[in-house]
Amino acid sequence: MRRPIIGALAATALAAAAAIAPALPAHAAGPRLIAQIVQQSMWSTGYGANVNLSNSGDAASTGWTVEFDLPAGTTVSTSWSSTRTTAGNHVTFTNATYNGAVAPSGQTSFGFNAAGLGLPYNCTVNGAPCNGSATPSPSQSPSPSPSPSPSPSPSPSPSPTVTPTATPTATPTATPTATPTGTPGPLVDVANSAQLTAALAGAEAGQTIRLAPGEYHGAFATQRAGTASRPITLTGPRTAVLVNDGPAGDPPDCPVPTAGWDSGYGLWLSGAPYWNLTGFTVRDSKKGVVLDGSPHVVIDGLYVHHTEEEGVHFRRSSADGVIRNSVVEYTGLVQPGYGEGVYLGSANSNWGCHGNSAGVDRSDRVLVENNRIGPYIAAEPIDVKEGTTGGIIRGNTFDGRGISGQNSADSWVDVKGIDYLIENNTGTFAAPGTFANGYETHNPATTPSFQNGCGNVWRGNSSDLGGVGAYAVKVTSPSSCAAHPNVVYASNTVRNAVSGLTNVPVTP
Incomplete structure (x- = not known):
C-alpha cells in the first residue's frame, strides 16, 4: 500500500512547488508527466522527500528528467531510484534503467535527502513546469510532519507497493549509504542462463545487466566490483526468476565462488561492492541472495521466496547496504532454525570464516526499509x-505466521547489534507458529568485546502480538546495557499482548 501523502504538507511551499498540473486542452497523442514533491521526514539540518511522477497522457513515456534549483546553503546529499547530476544550485535527476517507462495513468517515483532546509523551486519535468502555478520563494521552509506507520500488505501478494522514505539523522547517528548514483554505462541484455552467467563474470563498473522475463537456472555469482560513481546494476521484471536447483553444500574451507562447485545460492556477490539489484525474483534455492565482502549494495524491489535457509544475507562486512521495497517469505523450508528473512552479519561462532574486519563481521549501517517480510519466515524476519x-530498520511489515521457534527463533526482530534505530514498523502474529515477543535483545559475549545488544532505539512501531506474545519489546538483560541502555519510546503501540509494551521504563 502506497504511503499516504502527509496532509499538513498540502499547505506548505514544498507542495505548492510541485502540485499536480491543471487540465490542458486536447493534444496529440503522447505522454504527459506530472511531478509532485512530497516531504517524508524532516530533522534539524535537513529533510527527505519523494518525487512522485504520474502520466496523465495517452502514451507511455520512454524516460524522464526532473530538474529544480535549491537555494544557497542547501544541497542534495543522497538520492535513490534515479541518476543525479548537480551544477551549482541546479539539480537534475534522470530515470534509472527500470523506471523510465511510465504507462498512461501509471506512476513511478524517486527520492532524495537534502542537507539544509531550503526548498526546491523552478521545478520542471521533461522541460515543462511541474505545475502551471508560480513557484515559491526559496526562503520558504517546510513544516515538520511525522511519517505515519505503513499499513500491512495483503498476504501472500508478492508485489510490494510502498514508497521509499528518506533517512533522518536521528539516534543512532550513523546513516546508511543510499543508492549509489552515477552516469549509466553500457546496457547488456540477457535472456538465458548462459548469457547471465557470462554477464556476471564480465561485468564492468557502470554497466547495467537487464534480465528478460523467464526462468534462469544455475549458480549465479559475481566477483566484479562497481564504484561509487559507477555502480553495476542487475535489473529485471518480477517475472525474471533466478533459481538454483542444483547441488549445494559448503566446500571444506570458507565458501568462495569456485569453478565446478555449486553453492546453492540464488545470487551470490563475493567481493563485489557497489551493485544495484532491482526488480527480479529469486526462489527455490538453498539461500536467496548472499553478499560476502560486498559493501554499498542496494537491493530494491526484489521478491525472494521458497528458500531452504535464509532469504537475504549481508555477510563478511557487507556494510552500508540497503534492502528496500522487497518481499521475503517462505524461508527455512529445510533448516527452519536458519531460515531468517534478512540476516545482518554473522554469529561470533562463525567469525573465524566471516570475520574479515579485524576478526569481526562488520556488516554495519545496513538500511532495511519498507519491506514485507513474512509470512512463513521460519526463523526471525530480521536477525x-x-x-x-x-x-x-524502518517502515517494514512483519507477518509472524510460521515462525518456527527453532534455534531460539520466536520474535520478528532479534537485535544483538549495537545502536540500531527501529522505527515505524508494523508487526502482527497469528497461528501457526511459536512467538514469545515482538522484538528482543540479547547480549552475547564476544572477543573482541562489544556492547552487544545495547544502545538500540524503538519508536513509532505498531505491534499486534495476537494474544500470544508477552512484550512488544523485550530487553533481555537491562543490566548488561546500564552504560549504554536500550530506549523504548512511548510512541510505540501494542495490542493483544500478554504482558504489555516493554519490560523496561518507557521514554516519553
Missing part, C-alpha cells in the same frame, strides 16, 4: 548479529 552497529 541482527553481534558486532554490527548503526543500522536502521
Whole structure:
C-alpha cells in the first residue's frame, strides 16, 4: 500500500512547488508527466522527500528528467531510484534503467535527502513546469510532519507497493549509504542462463545487466566490483526468476565462488561492492541472495521466496547496504532454525570464516526499509548479529505466521547489534507458529568485546502480538546495557499482548 501523502504538507511551499498540473486542452497523442514533491521526514539540518511522477497522457513515456534549483546553503546529499547530476544550485535527476517507462495513468517515483532546509523551486519535468502555478520563494521552509506507520500488505501478494522514505539523522547517528548514483554505462541484455552467467563474470563498473522475463537456472555469482560513481546494476521484471536447483553444500574451507562447485545460492556477490539489484525474483534455492565482502549494495524491489535457509544475507562486512521495497517469505523450508528473512552479519561462532574486519563481521549501517517480510519466515524476519552497529530498520511489515521457534527463533526482530534505530514498523502474529515477543535483545559475549545488544532505539512501531506474545519489546538483560541502555519510546503501540509494551521504563 502506497504511503499516504502527509496532509499538513498540502499547505506548505514544498507542495505548492510541485502540485499536480491543471487540465490542458486536447493534444496529440503522447505522454504527459506530472511531478509532485512530497516531504517524508524532516530533522534539524535537513529533510527527505519523494518525487512522485504520474502520466496523465495517452502514451507511455520512454524516460524522464526532473530538474529544480535549491537555494544557497542547501544541497542534495543522497538520492535513490534515479541518476543525479548537480551544477551549482541546479539539480537534475534522470530515470534509472527500470523506471523510465511510465504507462498512461501509471506512476513511478524517486527520492532524495537534502542537507539544509531550503526548498526546491523552478521545478520542471521533461522541460515543462511541474505545475502551471508560480513557484515559491526559496526562503520558504517546510513544516515538520511525522511519517505515519505503513499499513500491512495483503498476504501472500508478492508485489510490494510502498514508497521509499528518506533517512533522518536521528539516534543512532550513523546513516546508511543510499543508492549509489552515477552516469549509466553500457546496457547488456540477457535472456538465458548462459548469457547471465557470462554477464556476471564480465561485468564492468557502470554497466547495467537487464534480465528478460523467464526462468534462469544455475549458480549465479559475481566477483566484479562497481564504484561509487559507477555502480553495476542487475535489473529485471518480477517475472525474471533466478533459481538454483542444483547441488549445494559448503566446500571444506570458507565458501568462495569456485569453478565446478555449486553453492546453492540464488545470487551470490563475493567481493563485489557497489551493485544495484532491482526488480527480479529469486526462489527455490538453498539461500536467496548472499553478499560476502560486498559493501554499498542496494537491493530494491526484489521478491525472494521458497528458500531452504535464509532469504537475504549481508555477510563478511557487507556494510552500508540497503534492502528496500522487497518481499521475503517462505524461508527455512529445510533448516527452519536458519531460515531468517534478512540476516545482518554473522554469529561470533562463525567469525573465524566471516570475520574479515579485524576478526569481526562488520556488516554495519545496513538500511532495511519498507519491506514485507513474512509470512512463513521460519526463523526471525530480521536477525541482527553481534558486532554490527548503526543500522536502521524502518517502515517494514512483519507477518509472524510460521515462525518456527527453532534455534531460539520466536520474535520478528532479534537485535544483538549495537545502536540500531527501529522505527515505524508494523508487526502482527497469528497461528501457526511459536512467538514469545515482538522484538528482543540479547547480549552475547564476544572477543573482541562489544556492547552487544545495547544502545538500540524503538519508536513509532505498531505491534499486534495476537494474544500470544508477552512484550512488544523485550530487553533481555537491562543490566548488561546500564552504560549504554536500550530506549523504548512511548510512541510505540501494542495490542493483544500478554504482558504489555516493554519490560523496561518507557521514554516519553
